[in-house]
Amino acid sequence: MNKVAWITGAGKGLGRHVAMQFAEKGWRVVVSARTASDLYTLQSDCQAMSGEIIPCAADISDESRMAALVETIERDIGPLDLAVLNAGTYIRFGAEDFTVEKFRDQIDTNVMGTVNCLAPVVEAMKPRRQGRIAIVSSLTAYRGLPMASAYGASKAALTNMGEALRPELEQLGITLSIVHPGFVRTPLTDKNEFPMPFLMEPDTAARRIVQGLERGKFEITMPRRFAYLLKIGRCLPYRLYFAITRRMIGS
Numbered sequence: 644m645n646k647v648a649w650i651t652g653a654g655k656g657l658g659r660h661v662a663m664q665f666a667e668k669g670w671r672v673v674v675s676a677r678t679a680s681d682l683y684t685l686q687s688d689c690q691a692m693s694g695e696i697i698p699c700a701a702d703i704s705d706e707s708r709m710a711a712l713v714e715t716i717e718r719d720i721g722p723l724d725l726a727v728l729n730a731g732t733y734i735r736f737g738a739e740d741f742t743v744e745k746f747r748d749q750i751d752t753n754v755m756g757t758v759n760c761l762a763p764v765v766e767a768m769k770p771r772r773q774g775r776i777a778i779v780s781s782l783t784a785y786r787g788l789p790m791a792s793a794y795g796a797s798k799a800a801l802t803n804m805g806e807a808l809r810p811e812l813e814q815l816g817i818t819l820s821i822v823h824p825g826f827v828r829t830p831l832t833d834k835n836e837f838p839m840p841f842l843m844e845p846d847t848a849a850r851r852i853v854q855g856l857e858r859g860k861f862e863i864t865m866p867r868r869f870a871y872l873l874k875i876g877r878c879l880p881y882r883l884y885f886a887i888t889r890r891m892i893g894s
């Protein structure tokens with residue numbers, strides 16, 4: 644029997660490349676995003692691969708839809724071996740245009756959207772005492788960065804949640820990983836007008852994710868050099884850290 648994966652946000656960018664790599668390895672990959680046409684394009688692009696792409700258009704912010712989708716996958720396609728909870732968005736705004744609405748949008752999609760998927764996946768995997776889950780966070784989770792107060796907070800919430808859950812899920816036989824990408828060339832970052840250090844190609848980033856999952860790693864980071872730099876940044880006292888972030892916004 645081919646293994647079954649569910650990848651959210653697989654219509655574009657990182658999720659699309661992760662889905663392609665699992666399909667290449669012979670997995671049956673359920674791909675979701677809101678734009679159905681992206682999913683069907685992915686399906687036709689992967690037709691020659693040994694695995695299968697199964698499109699399911701759905702919005703991760705719809706809690707009952709996510710629960711129903713997991714139920715459908717388990718019933719009609721097979722028990723989920725892996726879920727990659729990758730769907731997310733970045734709304735760029737700073738202190739001058741800080742609003743409740745923008746902050747809530749970011750948290751609703753990135754945090755609650757992920758949780759809407761995570762809860763039914765854990766419920767499905769629990770009785771079998773096996774399964775793997777990856778949550779796509781970001782290197783911005785490490786420390787507050789300018790113009791990313793909501794995005795960074797949403798990703799820090801995912802990373803913190805993952806740290807809390809890893810040992811608890813282990814007791815249930817489920818392996819949880821957190822993915823911390825730096826800048827990856829995708830439609831999300833194509834909008835950025837600022838320099839993006841260590842920008843990676845999405846197929847390379849996806850390969851790192853797949854390898855990290857195969858090794859059962861908790862933290863999957865990329866690119867390594869950027870991750871090391873930001874990890875060092877975590878240890879800086881605030882005086883030094885703010886000297887750097889002030890320069891980033893030109894003050």
Ligand SMILES: NC(=O)c1ccc[n+]([C@@H]2O[C@H](COP(=O)([O-])OP(=O)(O)OC[C@H]3O[C@@H](n4cnc5c(N)ncnc54)[C@H](OP(=O)(O)O)[C@@H]3O)[C@@H](O)[C@H]2O)c1
Nearest residue numbers: 652654655656657676677678702703731781826827829831
């Ligand atoms: N690219 C980077 O440099 C980078 C760095 C760090 C972390 N990340 C994280 O990596 C993940 C993927 O990013 P990406 O760069 O590949 O983004 P992307 O190119 O914008 O693709 C995002 C995918 O998620 C889907 N999506 C967005 N909101 C959704 C929703 N509410 N429900 C269902 N699907 C939704 C989008 O499709 P629809 O709009 O059709 O729904 C699309 O298929 C995100 O969590 C992002 O925060 C990216």
